Amino acid sequence: MPSISTLNSSQFLLKTFFFFFSISIFSLVNARSIKSTHHHSIELDESLTYLWPLPAQFTSGNDTLTVDPNLTLDFTGNSGSGGGSVVVEEAFERYKKIIFKHGSKLAKSGEYFDVNRVTVIVHSDNDELQLGADESYSLLVTKSNERSIIGGVSIEANSVYGALRGLETLSQLCKFDYGVKTVQIHKAPWFIQDKPRFAYRGLLLDTSRHYLPIEIIKQIIESMSYAKLNVLHWHIIDEESFPLEVPSYPNLWKGAYTKWERYTVEDAIEIVDFAKMRGINVMAEVDVPGHAESWGAGYPDLWPSPSCKEPLDVSKNYTFDVISGILADMRKIFPFELFHLGGDEVNTTCWTTTPHVKQW
């Protein structure tokens, strides 16, 4: 990816590499552990733990618990208002759909499920999402009975984002049994204490070389939450196209591939909000002064000359006014503390061959 240059980005690149590397290893291990027992069926090797990424610490047992399709959430926040948290409540509904994606049988009279309630306790009511937000959680899954008051599922976290990671782990523990048509949790009781190994766990998306519709970006963000990633590095703009609306310089998105391949300010805000509900920051990138040819489609003065279009004409104050306008407008959309300015692959030939730039 030619748009990578700062220290943060090279770390990012390294992590992305290890991320995909780990995926391949994981698939390998997984493929190996599913051993064929009969001609027609495969079974999971129960000696392995099918959680990914693997929690920092965990213990498990030998119980199999059934999970009530009418699972309810019991949320306790720290606000004292008892109002609950939209982040946790919406996440709970999403995970319920994932856990019960197959039709499960509801309890008939006399039947009962081992797990019918998820208790979530969040100690802080600070919903601000930034790098280093506390994503740790503990997850306890036990059979409830008369003797045990801590039965069922409980998740305890310092922030709502830790609670989200705990719900993700819970969803991975739940398996649909096609025989009895019930969702089960194997190897209970589970006691999991988890926290991320890396504060920055990112995925880069390039919507300049290849425009992606909002719905696709949302699916990608959703899938990032399954892997507990927390930063979407949105490489929105590059030399090929400028799809983002910038109110201060409304002609910039004339550099989009077509007028339909654009993101309005509202679209971008929707992406940021959607990501935040999943504990994912959006780090926007504007690559300057190279990789910016598309800017000149709306404002040709930004090019050194009509025949030499890249990098941006640094001799004009106007260029810096446009950069400031873009950054000021984007700051309103992207609250994340990190912002990426590219800075890579600056081919200075146009600067040295265009007389007024050379003179400057």
Ligand SMILES: *[C@@H]1O[C@H](CO)[C@@H](O)[C@H](O)[C@H]1NC(C)=O
């Ligand atoms: C689970 O069962 C296995 C095999 O029967 C046994 O070796 C192991 O000690 C059991 N673990 C627990 C926590 O009961």
Ligand SMILES: *[C@@H]1O[C@H](CO)[C@@H](O)[C@H](O)[C@H]1NC(C)=O
């Ligand atoms: C599901 O749970 C709700 C709230 O606890 C309860 O009112 C309802 O009767 C339950 N439905 C079934 C089918 O068990």
Ligand SMILES: *[C@@H]1O[C@H](CO)[C@@H](O)[C@H](O)[C@H]1NC(C)=O
């Ligand atoms: C460009 O900006 C600099 C710094 O603000 C200022 O000194 C200079 O006069 C400006 N040049 C023009 C041509 O406006």
Ligand SMILES: *[C@@H]1O[C@H](CO)[C@@H](O)[C@H](O)[C@H]1NC(C)=O
């Ligand atoms: C740099 O830009 C010049 C002028 O556009 C071009 O001829 C040259 O091939 C470019 N060099 C590289 C390494 O891309």
